[in-house]
Amino acid sequence: MDIAQLRDFIAVVDAGSLSRAAGVLHVSQPAISQRMAQLEAHLGVRLLDRGPRGVRPTSEGRTLYRDAQQLVRQFDRLAQDITGGRQPVHGPVAIGLPTTVTAPLAPALFSWVRARYPGIHLQVFESMSGYVHELLLAGRLDLAAVFREDDAPRPAELPLYSEELYLIGQPEPAPESADEVSLLDLRQVPLVTPGARSNLRALVDRAFAAHGLVPVNIGDVESLGTLIRIAESGEACTILPRSVVAGHGDPRRLGVRRIVDPVLRRHIAVRTATDSYEPRDTVVAVRRGIVEVTGELAAAGRWPGIHLV
Structure with a gap:
């Protein structure tokens, strides 16, 4: 061998x-x-x-x-x-990004990698969070952005940011406030959410359960674009971070309300495939790029709604 x-x-x-x-x-x-x-x-x-x-x-x-x-x-x-360290960092790096992270992060990350490490070949897999996590556990990915309900330190993870969740759509009857809505006011609101493997779905289910409620989930939708289009149609509402609807017109027309009592918040970290060994140099470089790019986008106001760690 x-x-x-x-x-x-x-x-x-x-x-x-x-x-x-x-x-x-x-x-x-x-x-x-x-x-x-x-x-x-x-x-x-x-x-x-x-x-x-x-x-x-x-x-x-x-x-x-x-x-x-x-x-x-x-x-x-x-x-x-x-050789005195003259060999450039090069090779493939497979990254898994949940759909809500891909749009703001992926284009800027590609630019960052091309400018600093042209020998690295990025392979980006975009899907809902549950499937991305499965690919990471199966060893198909080197890195992945993962969602957590708290910011407790975990092996092989580097915290990135946190974000609050918002109701997207126009529920009936309309809430008193155009900017906020109580979780209790959503107990009869029809919702579409990702499937049971999704971290977002699990977070929503647990938040309702903590108040002795069950969300009125009328469909599982594994597509971010479809979730937003259903919310626009008025057939049902959905729950998403504010950043994913930033480019979909007037938030008041679409119906973007911060959920309160309680506030729903999730934490995002970048995780390597294993904590049994240090990642290879290409993976370390891309992980650093994810952290730097996330900070730059937040500072420039190009990733609204996130709070850096």
Whole structure:
């Protein structure tokens, strides 16, 4: 077993597919398949579960993946030490961003990375928060923005910002205030929210439950744009951070009200794939970029409604 085999194995796990890994490594799929078979034969264990939707590491494969990351990183650092650190930071970095984070962050992050680390190839996966978290746990992502209900420190996480949640839409009967609405006043309001895997859905459900209530959820919608369009139609309301509706016209016409009694707040952090080892240099660089870009956007007023940590 050599360092090249470990790099190949990491690429396969990161890609989640032999064919995608072959494309990243610029080899044929039969070649990368043969390399994985040879590695499994050498170690005497099955490292990958192969299926119609791709490959996933076995428990032994996850152990090898974790340790291989550390070995490859140490090897690369050794090479940098020998060459005086002249080797540029380069390689792919897979990032998972919930839909509410992607629009403000992703374009600015691409610009930041291209200006400072042109050798880094960003791979951005946008989806609802529950699926992004699943991809991170499965080892398909290097970094992900994750939502939390508190700001307690957690391993492998770097806090970014917090944001309050707002009612989007025009409920019936109309609240007394055009700017705020009590959670208790929403007990009969029809709502559309993301599915049960969503952090936002879980936060809303728990807030209602704390008051002995159950939200009137009339549909699960896994699309940010569709949630807003349904709220605009008047068929139902939704609950979202203010930043995602900043470009959708007059907030009073759309009906953007801060939820109070209690205020609903969630916290956002950037999390690496594991806390078992330090991330590789490319991942550290992009993580720093996420922090810097978030701060710059907030300072310039281009990400309304967020409060930096």
